[in-house]
Amino acid sequence: MARKQILLKRRQQGVVTLRTMLLVLTGGLLVTLLIAVFITSFGYFRNYVSDQLAGHARDGATAIGLSLSNAIDGRDPVASASLIDAVFDSGRYLSVSYLNHQGEQVAGRAMTLNKVAVPAWFRTFADLPLPIAEAEVVRGWSRLGTVQVISHPGRAYEDLWRITIGLTASTAVIGGIGLFAVFLLLRRTLRPLHALEDQARALGQRDFRKRVSIKSTREINQVTDAMNQMAGDLGQLFEGQAKLIQHLRRVNNEDSVTGLASRGAFDQRLKVEVESEEKAAPGVLILIQLADFSGYNQAYGRSEADRLLLRVATVIAEFVRQHAGSFAGRRTGAEFAIFLPGVMPADAGVWCRQLVNDLDGVYSDLASPMDTAVHAGLARTLEGRGARDLMAAADEALRTAQSSNGTGCHLADPEKDGHHNLETWRVIISEAIRRQTLSLWLQPMVHEGRLMPVYHQVFSRIDSVEGALKAGTFVPMAERFGLISDIDRLLVQRVLDRLKDLPDQPLAVSLGNASVANEAFRTDLLEQLGQAGSLARNLWIGISEQTIHHHRTAVGLLVRALGRLGVPVLVDRFGVGGVPFSYLRNLRFQGLRIDNSFIHDIDTHEDNRFYIESVVAIAHSRGVKVFATGVETAAEYSVLCKLGVDGAMGYHLGRPFAADNQQTGD
Incomplete structure (x- = not known):
């Protein structure tokens, strides 16, 4: 179950959020618009600069042609060359040539396009045209030749470069401000959606306490109000069911x-x-x-x-x-x-x-x-x-x-010699912890529709000279001596070692009251489970309902920490702790294990049948599994299957066996 939740969470995280999608869409449109404006503006200024460059060349050619036609004798090469040199030295022309009728150059100057204060890539990108402007040189009615002029594009490239930098900067600023404004608008508008998502997830986990108070647009506010009302109605429904169960338990028990x-x-x-x-x-x-x-x-x-x-x-x-x-x-x-x-x-x-x-x-x-x-x-x-x-x-x-x-x-019946007193029990338990003579016994939790057990419940036994001592014999003493935490710590480590060898066989352990209340034990337990990694998700941790009643703060801290590790937690000995059923609303448990006293002869106890049927319905409505223990007859198991329990355990379904050699025990 924990693995399915993790995979579902990963799939949900891989889906694009609505805010991201809208931001990409609006941002893409804005960027596209700005790019189009930039390209249009750049093309306009490039054409403008090109026209200016061509006009400058025409003006230069006309002026030189008139000078050679009137002021200077165009037939004199030396005078023509002097005029062309004077014009060319201004640095505004790339080439000035004076050609005769045969196309031969009479005089001229030219230079290469090297020293331009713009990047080479920009010059390649802009690629301004270099038109050749021509003018006739005449003397009277005689045509002496042609003047050809090409303007120097250096200043044009520089002007276009400055214009381009300005366009780029303004586009970036406008685009950045626009995207930031869109981001703020979407975040403010869609802020309730994140809270609604958390609320929906909480409802999916049967947590009806979460409410959304963030306001946004009219439509989203209506959805928020509807979700809050539904959460409130479901919470009241569960609270009513819980009170009914509590009332039934009080009336009957x-x-x-x-x-x-x-x-x-x-x-x-x-x-x-x-x-x-x-x-x-x-x-x-x-x-x-x-x-x-x-x-x-x-x-x-x-x-x-x-x-x-x-x-x-x-x-x-x-x-x-x-x-x-x-x-x-x-x-x-x-x-x-x-x-x-x-x-x-x-x-x-x-x-x-x-x-x-x-x-x-x-x-x-x-x-x-x-x-x-x-x-x-x-x-x-x-x-x-x-x-x-x-x-x-x-x-x-x-x-x-x-x-x-x-x-x-x-x-009555005064005790005979041979029974252990308190000090003897203390020595037996302490030695078992010190020598780690704690053996694991397993009992299957079976389900009618499954071939494999839901999990195996782990019981501990102390190997002593008198034989194997059952947990029911020594655990009360261990609780009294304050040694149960050491036993549980050793038990959990043994169980995790077994899971390393058999990772596909889920196990369950029940913690003692004092262990849950002990902060040092809780820290060690979480460290053990954290080091086990994914194996810990195959270990059910049982906490008795009586422990929940007397150590609510410690239980709350432990259950939440185990939830973060993905470790399933169940309520053990459910029904005899005297705790209001509403604690399921505040703590996230994955299972309930009904106490044996409700299961014994359930086929003849109508009150217990109705009680368990109600518990199953409420627990399933919150996604919590219900298990039964102490099943010793086929009639009991048949009734439990009809009531819809998720698993049952007892001598009728499988006796405990030693974990090491599969030996069946009594």
Whole structure:
């Protein structure tokens, strides 16, 4: 796609602009007119000078003839020669000859045309004629001979040269002023066209924000007003569609009071995280409940109760933001649920105790003088334990915590020996970065109408003594330790090295939240991609919607810089970041990747089908591709194809495989 845009831009740049065409046409006409005037004037002055030269020769011949006929005896050669010498020495004649009846020269003088103060090329170009003027010499009734005179053209050439210089200078000045005036007139008149061209290009890229305010002629002003109105109408249409999508997402997936995920949306996403063959990874579920919330509701009223729930949700949302990949939701009343993927129960217990203490502080401040408490139950994922069983285990742990006095947490199924603690995870990840024991695994993003995958999604795994650790296991820890930028930097370099060997196999990588927010990482990433040249255009860069929500400035800088390099960018985990859909209006993305939770069992979820159908329609109207992930059944893939997605990925369509040996992994 980026290659097509570059070729189109080159073709557009090769087309002559309207201003250039009009300038060449009017300028050509002006220059032609001036050249015609110059040629006509030059010819007129040349003829004038030639006539003057011929008249001078005739006058000279007549004067000499009369002198030889009357004042001087033309039969005396010496006297005739003296007269001719006197006339010739004036320097105004090229040749003066006195011939007898037999054509023999009686007396005469001549000189060559050498010393003329004009360039030789001009003398050749002008080529003034040299007419021979004749006069009879008579004595009485006797004819003695003929006088032949040729005027010297030197002064004529000099006069014509000065006239030519004046004509050339005046023509150049008039032509320059005329062309400059035409240029200014065309630039002022056609100035809105350049702005209209930029606006049309922006509309082609589904950017409806640009307006043209430059005024010109009446006709162009009407076109400008029409374009501005169309851009405004399209922008309002998109804004309305975006608000509709946002409303649908909130109605179907968000709790109206707290803004957290609704019970159904949380359960659906939890089911994907726990039961999905593709997403299943270690994690901990936390159930939190405010004690005696019904009493608070009765004492302070519904509005204050909602205010309390909102304050609690704000604290929980901040907690979730600090743990990569985690998500939270409100279940019923004052009960909340949080899932922490890729963490061990011991670590989750430490974080949970801090969280419930913070929540207890909020609760006690608002409920004073009531006695308050906050309880939490934790349960970890186990092999064969589904989402319902995990929820039941966490609920049982919550009831156990409630049986004790005061605020507290309880962990179901205490962790057995052999699991990694935080420091062990730090060592494993740091060693993997230092020794570069990071392997690439690929999963195809396929399209129903294409033989070859749209691209291959790249996953990283750490090769350890315990085997290959999946990204879902170690990435949350890497985010917590601030090591995700180093992992992403190494991952991008490995991917670019693979593209050098297989340039026709597009790849996609997803960046961590902290990586996008890190200015040093963004600088290194752009440098890596810039050095890769055209290969970088075959690499899709994924940025999660949650990252867009929390780091809008950094995301904006990165997306614009990647756009200048021609690198396609997609929104990863679309639909769960809680971001207004209108960010697509401000940032130029090439793709959206729908989160797994919307895809799981989509063949039986009418709300999710309608939501994705609406997203596809709006995204395609802006030239943005829509991809789906987590496809695990043929029924899901069939529905997605009917909805018009541009690609799908999942265990049903292709399992991840090692990039080095094509080995399929689970």
